[in-house]
Amino acid sequence: MSDSQELIKIQNLYKVFGRKPNAFMDKVRAGISKDELLTQHDHTLGLKDINLTINKGEIFVIMGLSGSGKSTLIRHFNRLIDPTEGQILVDGEDVMSLGKKALEQFRRHKMSMVFQRFGLMPHRTVIDNVAYGLSVQGVPRKERREKAATWLETVGLKGYEEQYPSQLSGGQQQRVGLARALCTDAEILLMDEAFSALDPLIRSEMQDQLIELQAGLHKTIVFITHDLDEALRLGDRIAILKDGELVQVGKPEDILLHPATDYVEAFVKDVNRARALTVETVMQPPLNRITAETICGALEQMKKLPESYGYYVNEDGYQGVVLQETLEQAYEEDADARMCIKVVEPLAAVSCDAVLETVIPDTLETDYHLPVVDEDGGLHGELSRSAVVEVLGTPHRAA
């Protein structure tokens, strides 16, 4: 993911719910707590000083407990909720400056939304639900239904066109919701706890489907969830919200390995890290690398290494492991001989994208650090048993 082009930018965003939100902005800025504001002044602190940037093409997950302000935040992106104060920029455009008509156009073409309880229209057939966004835009019936039919097929609901939503299961209904969102070709997809109402099995299927779709579509997705496993699975970056405040934004492994506050730490404590982390996030740089072409060159490299073995890498990438012992024997025989397969022992490498859990048996079976290779077969790092043990042990706070 290139961390380049920013698409959504939120600056100093505040939201206070109540009859006179502006009257309490000074108190909010001065740091009054959500509880105090509610009990003393009967206003609810929805969001406090939110600053964040969402990049083009990423899945940005906003996570927090119920009531932490997730829905409130996501509804600011398309202004279903107006902020008490602050700036919302989408693609450089100040969303707050849009008039009524311009806002409608913005919602029609720029963003689409998937809802927790689906938000389907019970009086419209499935295909008309999918085509809803286009019908609002005034696209002719035949054209929009054709397009809706292809999206229905994409989400696996071909044949359900003329059914009504109430005739479908929860998972199927949310597929309709997803197809409806994709049907307008909007660049940004807002998903407010889109999978939270589904059974675990269906939910996991939907997550897979979303990942698969995203691989082809490269949308910018803002995904809300209260489930950390879901966040880790889907998110390119994750923001954690607590009582309307952003407590940490970072890559999944940052959140897991370096929780910024006790709150985040408590959040991530119960995560099965073995399942959530990939090898890449735990491995060290490849120190024990042997690249020399001759036995004597290799032995020289070997002597500088911390261990008494090394990973032999030539132009074809990682080849196997070489022991110092073997090299020394070969050196006795012919110091200037070229490196060859004879001195190299095969040792299966692991992929850097592999989930940690899948490589634990390998780390236990061998005495060496496991070589980690990238997609092209090049040596990318090494995974030590101790690193795995450390990361699967108690979480450690960032200093």
Next chain:
Amino acid sequence: MAEKSWLQDFPQMDRGDLIGIRKTLDGAYRSFSREFGDTIEAFFDPLLRFLVWFEQLLLQSPWWLVLGAITAMVWLASRSWKLTTGITLAMVAIGYFGMWDNTMRTLSMITVCTVMAIILGIPIGIFMARSDRVQSTVTPILDVMQTMPAFVYLIPVVMLLGIGKVPGLIAVIIYAIPPVIRLTNLGIRLVDKEVLEAASAYGASSTQRLFGVQLPLAMPTIMAGINQTIMMALAMVVIASMIGVKGLGQPVLKSITNQYFTLGLLNGLAIVALAIMFDRVSQAWAKRSQKHLGGTGHV
């Protein structure tokens, strides 16, 4: 002793003052109606013409044609042979007992009143649903309209427009309109917030939201309101006959004053037959048109 009488009897306004107030108000209203009565009557003229035209249509057409039309309409709306046969038989009985013409008059009155109540009531209900302030203003007015004895607001209507069809029509509409308004408001307010939010999120304008989401989803509730309105209009027909509305109400009124039990009963039964017809047919139609919502509906 002055002290004691004040404690025993409720301290009253001076009789003279009360009479003064009544005289002033009545006088003012009378001069208002003298001044504007003709204008207001002219305003209601199209309505009167429509009512007369419709009544004449029902009365002048051959009875078998009207009966056929009613049968066809009941069938189209309900698709139920049982209901259709029942209503056709009831209409035949009504004709046989000599109540055909009065029934046609009442039928046209109810139809026009209901149409008017819908035309006026649904927009008012929509406004109420859109603004809490409108709701809190209109609700007490509706409460008064529904609890005030119907006779009381016959008085100003008669003072203003005299006796006849139009004042009767207005009285019936005032009496019967509250359910449509209330249930339109309620139906729209009960529309699932998330569905409405979805419409907004896809850029629907407020008109698109109203006609594409709110009204269709509120329709079952609105239909219940229309149904209640029809029933109330029928109930009002007897009272309206006191100010000269012709129809099934007049023989009932005559029966009360002359103690003609059988005449009263027959005409009363005819009203019941009309009520059942309107009720069942409108409900069956509403149900059929909302069939796709399934058992769960939208709430």
